[in-house]
Amino acid sequence: SEVEDLTVIMMLVGWVKYCIPLLLSSDLLCLALDNGLARTPPLGYSTWNFYPRVAINESTCYEQVDAMVKTGLRDVGYKVFIVDEPCFTGRDSKGNLVENNMTWPHGLKGFADYLHARGMFLGTYTDQGPKTCGKCVASEDHEMQDMATFASWGVDYVKVDSCNRDVEPEHWAKFRDAINATGRPIVFSIIAQGQKDSWTWGNVTGNLWRSTGDIMNSFGGFTSNLDRQESVPSIEIYAGPGAWNDPDMLIVGTKTMHGGSGITVAEARAHFSLWAVLKAPLLISADVTKMEQEFLDILLNEEVLAVNQDRLGAQAKKLQGPPGGDRLYLDNCSKSNPYQQWIFNSSGAVWNCQLNQCLTIEDCSSSSGAAAIMYSCFPKGNGCHYGNQIWRYNDSVHFLTANVSSLCLNWRLQQAQCGTGSSEWLYNDGMLMAASSTDMCLTAPGGSSSTGEIYAGPLEWGAYAAVLFNRQTTAMNITLNFTDLGMKNGSQCTIRDLWLHENLGVFTGEMSLEVASHDVRMMVITP
DSSP states (O other), X not given: OHHHHHHHHHHHHHHHHHHHHHHHHHSOOOOOOOOSOOSSOOEEEESTTTTTGGGOOHHHHHHHHHHHHHHXXXXXXXXXXXXXXXXXXXXXXXSOEEOOTTTOTTHHHHHHHHHHTTTOEEEEEEESSXXXXXXXXXXXXXXXXXXXXXXXXXXXEEEEEOTTSOOOHHHHHHHHHHHHHHOSOOEEEEOOTTTTOTHHHHTTTOSEEEOSSOOOSSHHHHHHHHHHHHTSTTGGGGOBTTBEEEOOOOOTTOOOSTTOOOOOHHHHHHHHHHHHHTTOOEEEOSOGGGOOHHHHHHHTOHHHHHHHTOTTOOOOEEEEXXXXXXXOEEEEOOTTOGGGOEEEOTTSBEEETTTXXXXXXXXXXXXXXXXXXXXXXXXXXXXXXHHTTBEEEETTTTEEEETTTOXXXXXXXXXXXXXXXXXXXXXXXXXXXXXXOTTEEEEOSOOOOTTOEEEEEEXXXXXXXXXXXXXXXXXXXXXXXXXXXXXXXXXXXEEEETTTTEEEEEEESEEEEEEOTTEEEEEEEEO
């Protein structure tokens, strides 16, 4: 079909663009992790966000697995369980990883057996550096040995992080080759936080790759990751069966995580729908034993899951809405706009409460011209990332100075030499106003779109899935013209609402639906 042909073409474009240059420059094949796995986005559970990182223990994991079986999550497809992280305590005399017998008395091998007996799969975690993000033993210079160990334990999924070492694609290529060498089918997840344009090399290295930083537990947290991913032009062409963009795990049903505010049921429905249509991995990270039924019902929606698991594997494209990304901009000042509210905390970080993120100099740079972006707030002592989030505001000259460089933020939203005019800011009522005109204020990315947002993509059987998303604080009508899906003007389509579980009828030319605040309407559109 035309839809299938389009998907094949998109995958070939990515291969030609990023593999052919390697062939020409090195006479080496562009090796994908051709393991036949993850032909649809992974579904499962990860311990990282909800539990206290390295404090996760086997008894808690067994409880969560039992709850996944009891609630029906396993039966609708959530089958991989990722222990993130088990925190290995060291290496033995032969260099093999040593498990913590206090927190994992039966070891990961015993847990793998428990999962496999229930039709589930074991995932685990390491890092491409000498230490993990939790400061435990990692796999630098032990890639082959550690992947062989994981295979011997029955591991089915490996997540490799990017702490404590520079991000370079060849580091993950070592893990790819080590996984291939085990002979065991293991899904490979690359956690490069979107650095070095991970989507351009992740699809020839692993089965999925993080396209963003870590997700935060708030409405602004998941929309920030959405915006970062969707700010990449044509990012959908890099994804397809066996290879997926990963904007991080789900925060559905997680009320407290990273000190975040949590999300409402409507926001959880929006988050889940967007991740589903974007063909993101759907990894729960919440206490399933205590999850409220209204959140469970979201995760158990089989019609939405069917869109995510559609075998065509075509990631939806953003058809309408603001450009997104992590870039700041100047906009008309409004006291009611939460994206213009800035708080200077005691350490000097400039925090936007809507996004729960901090004003940051990009790429840990102290050079003139480096851009200011929004990024997750780092704790004190976290290297250059923390240093590039510290600012000084001078009330007398109205300069906002980056502590790391002693350069000032100018109205181009870059570091520059401090001077009058284009680097003066007035701080008033929580807003940072360009001093030349109090009508223009510093604005964080991800603000509301007056026309709403639309994400849509093709399904295997010739229909389309679409999500209409409203970030505003009041309800709005959002209109999708069928010509934006490549149809002829005046085409007739049957519309099914995946949350109401009912057909809405036949629409001609377009559909216009009311969408509640911070909510979505998710449809299957059949010509």
